[in-house]
Amino acid sequence: MHAMQYEFTLPADYDMGVIRSRVARVGHLLDDWDGLGVKTYLLRERGGVHGSPVNQYGPLYLWNTVEGMNAFLWGGAFQGTVNDFGRPCVRQWTGLAYAEGDTAGSPATHAVRRRQPVPDGVDLAAFMGDSADETERLAAHDGAVLVAAAVDTQAWELVHFSLWDRSAPKAEGDVYQVLHVSAPGRGALPHGRQW
Incomplete structure (x- = not known):
């Protein structure tokens, strides 16, 4: 599995309806993309329900194959995003x-992304093992659709x-609204630890 995200931070007075309309128009285009596990079309709205300080569009992907990811980035599909933003x-x-x-079968309405540094001096095997275990713990909470x-x-x-x-999400971090989920290869994403 490979995770990928890009974000566009938009002006404070940006009409976020433009993003919603764009996703409604093009979101389905990756619903059957070869090599894609899950793509989530994510939005944070300044002053919204979860108190985001910014307007932001930030799709996040979980890829099953590097070939699928590369076909998206270099095969022309990503160029539309580049042209627009x-x-x-x-x-x-x-x-x-x-x-x-x-x-897992329910539609997702919220996403949470938590980024943290891997501290210097930690035992990498233990730290990564604990992080993998935390994935299972989060997935056990009521309302969890998936965790990576x-x-x-x-x-x-x-x-x-x-x-x-x-x-309500049971995880800490940046909270996003989920506008659309494309999940053609979700069933093929490897469960549990990836090593």
């Missing part, structure tokens, strides 16, 4: 763990990403 920094993390929640953990070994940053149904 400019070329963003695309963050990538190597998968650590994946778990389905108790409401991944790491960027250049920046030594861990990310936990979770989707939640209509109940």
Whole structure:
């Protein structure tokens, strides 16, 4: 599993209806993308329900294959986003763990992303093992749809990403509204630890 995200921080007075309309228009285009596990179309709205300080559009992907990810980035699909918003920094993390929640079949309404540094001096095997175990713990909460953990070994940053149904998210971090989920290869995402 590979995790990937890019974000566009938009002006404070930006009409976020433009993003909602865009996702309604193009969100289905990845509903059958080969190599894609899950793509979530995510939105944070300044002053919204969860107190976001910014207006932000930040799709997050869980890929089953590098070929699928590369076909998206270099095969033309990503160019539409670049044309509309400019070329963003695309963050990538190597998968650590994946778990389905108790409401795996429910539509997700919220997502939470928590990024944290991997501290210097820690035992990497123990730290990553604890992070993988946390994925299972989060997935056991009522309302969890799915939970993934991944790491960027250049920046030594861990990310936990979770989707939640209509109940309040039980995870800490940046809270997003979920506008659409494309999940053609969700069933093929490897469950549990990725090592």
